[in-house]
Amino acid sequence: MEKLLPPLTHCSKPFYDGCNQNELRLQFCSSCNTYQFYPRSVCHSCGEDSISWVNASGRATLSSFTVVRRSLTDAYEAPYTVILALLEEGPTMMSQLIGEPGRCAIGDFLLVEFVEWGGEIKLPLFRKNFE
Template identity: 40%
Template structure:
């Protein structure tokens, strides 16, 4: 990164989200799962949205999913993203159920499409943090 390019906005782990970011730094995608009813949930919260139990564990998910929707960003929101445009923001539907916002990388953003099978990858954003992103996945292909 050029020294005069401002850093992109970074996640700031807190008491509730630290397990997610610590897992991501290890190259694992983890979400909360309710210990009472088994529902996976994301974003993190204290109570299960389905049964309101507070018992939960952070479980590793497959990292596989598909593009539920997407948008190719052509006007950067801030100078930090100016060199990256165009890039494909996407809502990913994980196999385990939760949706999450991310970016599809490793392909021409103009070829991203709804229904595209994807798998998680991790982008180094410095200071020991990694950001979960998604790349296209071949049929049955999984690293």
């Protein structure tokens, strides 16, 4: 059994193309100077379509986490830590924490890493950043 892979659309493909090049890409609206994630066809703040892709810093803080003990499917090996990462640029994204499950606390600093997920797709995961 395979892990779930993201369906690629014209909105999500630039994001996952970035991951394959070890770049965390966000959409930025030049009309209202807002970053957004997940990617959309229009700016979620002002509704304009003046959106471009920019590289995020990859730095985040941990908003919340849970150690999943009963996995979603057999493709996911429990335990694993599902997190919400608050990106330095403002948006929040779901991800997983790399490292020993549960060795983290809300507010920890995180740094992105890109990990092979199958189907030639890399996903952005995060590791605690001790810098």
